[in-house]
Amino acid sequence: MDTHSDPIVNRDNIIPVVSITAPDYENSTSSTTDRRPGERDALKQSLSASKLKERLGNLGAQTERPESPSTISDRLFTMLLQQVLPAQDVSPVADRRSKKDVDRPNFSLPVMSNNFRRFNARIGVAFVFQNRVIRLLNWKVPTQTMSFLAVYTFLCLDPTMLAVLPVALCLFFIMVPAFLARHPPPPTNHPTDFYPLGGPPVAPPQNIKPAPELSKDFFRNMRDLQNCMEDFSRIHDSLIAFLAPPTNFSNEALSSVLFLLLTATACLLFISSHLLPWRAIFLVSGWGATCIGHPTVQELLHATQAGTIIQGQETNARSWLLRLSSSDIALSSAPEHREVEIFELQRRALHVDDAEYEPFLFSASPYSPLSPARIAGDRPRGTRFFEDVQAPKGWRWSDKKWTLDLLSREWVEERCVTGVEVEMEGERWVTDILYDEETTGQNVLTSPKKDKGKGKEKAVMKTWEEDNGLGKKGEWRRRRWVRAVERVVMAPTSGES
Numbered sequence: 353m354d355t356h357s358d359p360i361v362n363r364d365n366i367i368p369v370v371s372i373t374a375p376d377y378e379n380s381t382s383s384t385t386d387r388r389p390g391e392r393d394a395l396k397q398s399l400s401a402s403k404l405k406e407r408l409g410n411l412g413a414q415t416e417r418p419e420s421p422s423t424i425s426d427r428l429f430t431m432l433l434q435q436v437l438p439a440q441d442v443s444p445v446a447d448r449r450s451k452k453d454v455d456r457p458n459f460s461l462p463v464m465s466n467n468f469r470r471f472n473a474r475i476g477v478a479f480v481f482q483n484r485v486i487r488l489l490n491w492k493v494p495t496q497t498m499s500f501l502a503v504y505t506f507l508c509l510d511p512t513m514l515a516v517l518p519v520a521l522c523l524f525f526i527m528v529p530a531f532l533a534r535h536p537p538p539p540t541n542h543p544t545d546f547y548p549l550g551g552p553p554v555a556p557p558q559n560i561k562p563a564p565e566l567s568k569d570f571f572r573n574m575r576d577l578q579n580c581m582e583d584f585s586r587i588h589d590s591l592i593a594f595l596a597p598p599t600n601f602s603n604e605a606l607s608s609v610l611f612l613l614l615t616a617t618a619c620l621l622f623i624s625s626h627l628l629p630w631r632a633i634f635l636v637s638g639w640g641a642t643c644i645g646h647p648t649v650q651e652l653l654h655a656t657q658a659g660t661i662i663q664g665q666e667t668n669a670r671s672w673l674l675r676l677s678s679s680d681i682a683l684s685s686a687p688e689h690r691e692v693e694i695f696e697l698q699r700r701a702l703h704v705d706d707a708e709y710e711p712f713l714f715s716a717s718p719y720s721p722l723s724p725a726r727i728a729g730d731r732p733r734g735t736r737f738f739e740d741v742q743a744p745k746g747w748r749w750s751d752k753k754w755t756l757d758l759l760s761r762e763w764v765e766e767r768c769v770t771g772v773e774v775e776m777e778g779e780r781w782v783t784d785i786l787y788d789e790e791t792t793g794q795n796v797l798t799s800p801k802k803d804k805g806k807g808k809e810k811a812v813m814k815t816w817e818e819d820n821g822l823g824k825k826g827e828w829r830r831r832r833w834v835r836a837v838e839r840v841v842m843a844p845t846s847g848e849s
Contacts, residue, residue, distance in 0.1 A: 363572065364483050430461040472573045473562035479576040489645040501642060508635040533558045598673070605677035687838040689750060693757075694741055695719070695830045697732055702786070702827050709829055714741055718763075718830050721771040721784055747837040756780060757832040773825070784826025 457463055491497050507513055534553035537545075563569035601607040643649055653659075695718045698709040715734030719726055725733075735741060743749050757763065760780040764772065773783045 363569075364487075427462070430459075469565060470562070472577060473565065473570060475577060476563060476569065476573050477560075479573065479580075482576075482580075489642060491646050497642065501639060504638050504642075505635060508631050508638065511631070530557070598670075603677070604683055605681040606673055608681050608683070609673055609677040687841070689836055689838050690747070691834050692744060692747075692837050694734075694754070694833050694835075696833060697734070697828060697830045698781075699828055700825075711736075712828075714738060714833075718767065718769065718782070718832070719828060720767065720769045721826075722769075743837050746840055746842075748840050749835060750838040751836045754833040754835045757834050760832065763832055780831050781829045782831060783829035786824050786826035 487493070488497055488500055507517070531549075534555050534557055535549050535551075536555050537547045563573060597603070598606055598610050644653075694714050694716065697712045697715055697719055699712040700707040700709045713732060713734040713736050715732045717723065717725070717732070719732045725731075738754065756779075758780055760782055761774050761776065764774055764782055769782070771785050773785055775781045775783075
């Protein structure tokens with residue numbers, strides 16, 4: 353009794369393609385022409401005759417998928433595409449989910465062809481639904497459109513009935529047709545006659561089956577799929593052409609005005625959205641959108657040239673925004689300026705008492721005694737010559753030379769650097785303090801004062817401000833140099849228009 357019915361395919365009129373003028377794009381150069389010589393040589397080497405011959409020799413050992421019969425040409429084309437497409441990144445972190453949920457095959461022409469055939473054989477239900485919605489909004493059957501508006505009005509007046517809608521759709525569009533299929537009317541019965549629905553079923557149940565390959569229904573689905581892809585491409589390009597210019601800050605003044613207006617609107621709706629009559633708004637909007645599709649309204653719109661009027665209003669709105677942006681928005685044309693720093697490090701040998709400090713390198717960090725790199729025993733990183741210091745990425749020098757920071761005490765206090773001696777005059781060196789052998793490795797000094805009750809010595813922390821003669825110069829010293837930089841205007845890429 354388990355039989356199949358005809359596949360669900362749109363056998364009605366062809367779904368119209370959305371008529372939108374697509375924007376003209378500039379011809380962009382192919383990415384293959386910009387490939388570096390090294391990449392081109394590697395690609396030629398990977399597609400060499402010896403490797404292709406070796407891969408062709410291994411084709412016989414590969415097992416075919418049960419649902420995707422492949423040929424030698426398909427396998428060869430897939431192999432060539434795998435050389436061009438980037439390799440899939442494999443994460444070293446193990447996933448706790450099951451393997452069948454996370455594994456996805458790489459690109460394969462036989463798998464792609466098989467999946468497309470299966471998808472095209474089953475997508476007919478979506479096209480049938482799309483075609484019925486178009487017929488409903490175009491008033492092909494006015495009674496159906498009025499019934500839809502009646503249900504829509506009822507839902508707008510009582511939104512809690514939305515919970516009933518899925519159940520009602522399941523009953524009237526799935527269960528009732530399935531029951532009527534098992535209890536069909538007698539062959540001699542007229543459509544207007546009533547017939548009893550009692551008794552045992554007289555027809556087998558109907559199940560939905562995919563459209564057979566190379567059948568008329570299969571090619572109808574391909575036709576509708578082709579038109580839907582064209583619709584998506586046109587709608588996508590039209591939205592980009594309409595939304596991108598005012599929102600991508602190509603005209604910064606216009607985008608700033610639009611940003612302020614949207615921010616003010618969001619704040620206003622956040623405060624007063626509960627005061628708006630949303631039921632009436634949705635009711636009027638739904639009725640208006642549905643009535644626009646009526647043939648009489650369409651003829652009236654074409655007769656009054658509504659499209660020209662809408663374009664004129666759009667032009668006026670853009671002109672108003674441009675005037676508002678030019679009169680109320682003042683943007684700074686000067687580039688952003690910042691200050692960068694570099695530390696000049698010098699080092700001396702500790703085993704020689706009278707050793708002088710010698711230039712070591714220029715580093716981005718002061719390499720203070722308690723810095724993580726110093727504690728870990730790592731060497732400072734930087735460059736040996738001042739001329740090798742480069743500006744940060746995206747910036748350029750706005751000053752001709754470096755300037756010595758005379759306020760060395762300020763940057764020492766800001767970084768909470770301890771165990772150093774600061775020069776307030778002269779060359780402004782910040783030198784490490786090396787303690788005597790009795791106090792080496794200790795951060796505290798003992799005070800002669802003792803507690804009366806316990807007889808213990810009181811610990812006093814030593815800071816860089818104290819100069820009690822117990823310390824001497826350590827291994828490292830540094831001073832800070834500063835230089836101004838400004839932002840660099842980024843050049844547009846080759847793909848941008």
